[in-house]
Amino acid sequence: MQYLSQRLAAQPAREREREPRDAVARSQRDRLLDATEAVMADKGAGGATIEAIVKAAGVSSVTFYEHFRNKDECFTAAFDRAVDELRTEVGDSLPAGDDRSDQVRAGLAALLAAIDAEPARARLCLVEAQKGGSQLAARYDETLDDVAAELGDSLGEAIAGGLAWLLRERLELGGGGSVQELLPEMTEVVLPIHPAHG
Amino acid sequence: MAERARPAEDLIAGRDRLPPGRHGLPREAVAENQRERLLNGVVDAVAEHGYNATTIGAITEAAKISRRTFYEHFKDKEGCFLAAYEMIDTHLRGAMLTAAECSGPWPKSVPAALAALLDVLSHDLGVARFYLLEPLAAGGEIAARYRDAMQMLAEALRPKDDLAANAEVRGQILMGGITTLIARRLKTGDAGGLPELLPDLVELVVAPYMSREEARQLARSAALRA
Numbered sequence: 028m029q030y031l032s033q034r035l036a037a038q039p040a041r042e043r044e045r046e047p048r049d050a051v052a053r054s055q056r057d058r059l060l061d062a063t064e065a066v067m068a069d070k071g072a073g074g075a076t077i078e079a080i081v082k083a084a085g086v087s088s089v090t091f092y093e094h095f096r097n098k099d100e101c102f103t104a105a106f107d108r109a110v111d112e113l114r115t116e117v118g119d120s121l122p123a124g125d126d127r128s129d130q131v132r133a134g135l136a137a138l139l140a141a142i143d144a145e146p147a148r149a150r151l152c153l154v155e156a157q158k159g160g161s162q163l164a165a166r167y168d169e170t171l172d173d174v175a176a177e178l179g180d181s182l183g184e185a186i187a188g189g190l191a192w193l194l195r196e197r198l199e200l201g202g203g204g205s206v207q208e209l210l211p212e213m214t215e216v217v218l219p220i221h222p223a224h225g
Numbered sequence: 226m227a228e229r230a231r232p233a234e235d236l237i238a239g240r241d242r243l244p245p246g247r248h249g250l251p252r253e254a255v256a257e258n259q260r261e262r263l264l265n266g267v268v269d270a271v272a273e274h275g276y277n278a279t280t281i282g283a284i285t286e287a288a289k290i291s292r293r294t295f296y297e298h299f300k301d302k303e304g305c306f307l308a309a310y311e312m313i314d315t316h317l318r319g320a321m322l323t324a325a326e327c328s329g330p331w332p333k334s335v336p337a338a339l340a341a342l343l344d345v346l347s348h349d350l351g352v353a354r355f356y357l358l359e360p361l362a363a364g365g366e367i368a369a370r371y372r373d374a375m376q377m378l379a380e381a382l383r384p385k386d387d388l389a390a391n392a393e394v395r396g397q398i399l400m401g402g403i404t405t406l407i408a409r410r411l412k413t414g415d416a417g418g419l420p421e422l423l424p425d426l427v428e429l430v431v432a433p434y435m436s437r438e439e440a441r442q443l444a445r446s447a448a449l450r451a
Binding site for chain 2: 157158168171181182184185186187188189190191192193196209211212213215216217219220221
């Protein structure tokens, strides 16, 4: 006898046939990543089991394994998507020109607004990423390195690490309030530090 | 060479096993020696296995002490970890404050205090990882203790008269930045290279309080010292 999930997956799905295959796959994948984010925010990385994720996504565990080899791969994909979104939102906010203080202010404001807009996504990026196993933790470190490299030398790395720590603390211990009140203080600390580029 | 009888203090200060049988040491000295060895053992065991995978058996094995004796000293793994953390933290902050006091008023005290911090950590990768990398993985009370420690280090580095309302946020960004730079070295096993971070750390600490040129200058003079 096969697994029940396999038996159910073997049924012809009428809905599915109407849509192009890759569109179905894409939406399933997105739903799984949405669910991963939500379950992690709700139960923490430790409580985010595959069972809980597929349940929240409304897909079968067979579908899960069509997209991801294991939980680590799913966590990492959810993290990557969340980081890409955050970086795009911050990147789009930066004004043209080369006035550093304008750029710092606008970038920090956009980052804090993006965190407030989607707390679960922010929690995944800044808090749970360090608790969801060694593969995800390694990806977090790589991402922080990328951000640091964009900010400049090791002073840039210190800024990236310092802000990540501050925000992590707020999200983890701050009881879910807005982070946007931190903007003046963050700007005040970051502006006097001048990493050297290239 | 005949073995010289060592005074009790040597045995306590060192982490040696006491000779078996009657050694004429007072009870408290024996207990203190056991405790010290357990604290050393937890640092070694955590360095090898990471906090979460460390068992009490791994600690007692590293310390060469029986499980029963462990429980005479500590309730559980967390208690033992916290006691070792306390000892490292006290030592480290003491080294920073002493160095700062000997080098004059702020900001002159900053390079001295940071050099002391890097010096202690660079001499012992196991201690450094235990102090900075493991507590967050451990979570709970240990992570809370780490947060306190970082806040106190930030206080030790800022000017005494800085009563700004944002001092706490500033301290968090600062310590997050400092620990990020240190952690990168520790993760690659390069504790010995930590003193090279001194100029950057000095600049980070003083930048909010002075002009860019003054901060750079202080960092440069710290570089000479490193």
